[in-house]
Amino acid sequence: PPAKPVLLTGASGNLGRALARELGAAGWTLRLTDITPFPDALPPGASFVKADLNEGLALVRQAEGCGAILHFGGVSVERPFEEVLGPNLRGLYHVYEAARREGARVIFASSNHSIGFHERPRGNEAKIDVDCAFRPDGYYGLSKVYGELMGRMYWDKHGVENVNLRIGSCFPKPIDARMLATWLSYADLVRLCAAAVTAPRSGHAVIWAASANPRTFWGKDHRERIGWKPLDSSxxxxxxxxxxxSGDPVVERYQGGSYPAIEYSRTA
Ligand code: 15L
Incomplete structure (x- = not known):
């Protein structure tokens, strides 16, 4: 386990709960936070504080003495801009300011929706690498772009290390054809977060967070820097x-699946 405590935002969400359970069981000292109560029994060595990502001071206090922040809090699906703004944009600023004060590393739950308007590769077509253009597929995806770029800026300007996980579809199992490309098992997620926290150095890293799926859309990333390899496959x-x-040509054309199709009004 890491020498210093680790702060986990979004602890009451699906991925937060899985991380709290598994990293807690592995002996990590976790500080859990979320805007909604933690629904499970607290893992050994963990504490929970209910807080809003909009409140900077609360976050700074919780991060005191922490060596890393696993930032899984915020809006996790497409929502109107005004709903995304507070938790996902202002919240990120609070996370990074807390990390700067503590000299902590940020592990950011980014998403495939930061690049969701790339078309899916067909046949032997080249896969996109993490240095591809950002092509967000909505306000949610745009907030993930902002988060990755905030990490870029805090690394360049302040030396705050950060690992940005472009999570595909992290669910107990894939539920449609798209997820055969994008699926990330909970076990691979937990191992990925453990590697991202414990690697001696990360700099600013971006990683395709998907299992070892033969039908993947994605190519090169920075996983070697943190020594992570997925073990599961869709x-x-x-x-x-x-x-x-889905039967919808827009959904099937783009990597983001149903998200690009939400309020899609382009005609040419
Ligand atoms: C995400 O970013 C969402 O948080 C999740 O609910 C899924 O929609 C996932 O992407 C996905 O693209 O499958």
């Missing part, structure tokens, strides 16, 4: 979900 579920398509 292919186990191909027979079950490989035929599940």
């Amino acid at each position: 292919e186990t579920f191909a027979g079950e979900v490989g035929g599940i398509l």
Whole structure:
């Protein structure tokens, strides 16, 4: 386990709960926070504080003495701009200011929706690397772009290390054909976060957070820097979900799936 406590925002969310349970069981000292109460029994060595990411002071206090911040809090799906603004943009600023004060590393739950308007590769077409253009597929994806760029800026300007996880689809199992490309198992997520926190140096890193899926959309990233390799694969579920398509050409064309199609009004 890391020498210093680790702050986890969004602890009451699906991914937060999985991380709290597994890292807690591995003996980590966790400071959990969320705007909604923590629904599970507290893991050994963990504490929980209910707080809003909009409140900078609360976050600074919780981060005191921490060596890393796993930032999984905020709005996690497409929402109107005004709803995304507070938790996802102002919240990020508070996280990074706290990290700067503590000399802590930030592990940011970014998303494939920061690049969701890239088309899916067909056949042998080249896969996109993490230095591809940002192509956010909505206000939520745009907030993830902002988060990755905030990490870029805090590293260049203040030397705050950060690992940006472009999470595909992290669920117990894939539920449609797209997720055969984008799925990330909970176990691979937990190992990824552990590697991101404990690697001796990360700088500003960006990682495709998906399992070892043969149908992946994604190519090169910075995983070697933190020594992470996914061990699971969506292919186990191909027979079950490989035929599940949406029937919507916009959804099937782009990597972001249903998100690009939300309020899509382009005609040419
Ligand atoms: C995300 O960023 C969302 O948080 C999650 O609910 C899924 O929609 C996922 O992306 C996905 O693209 O499958």
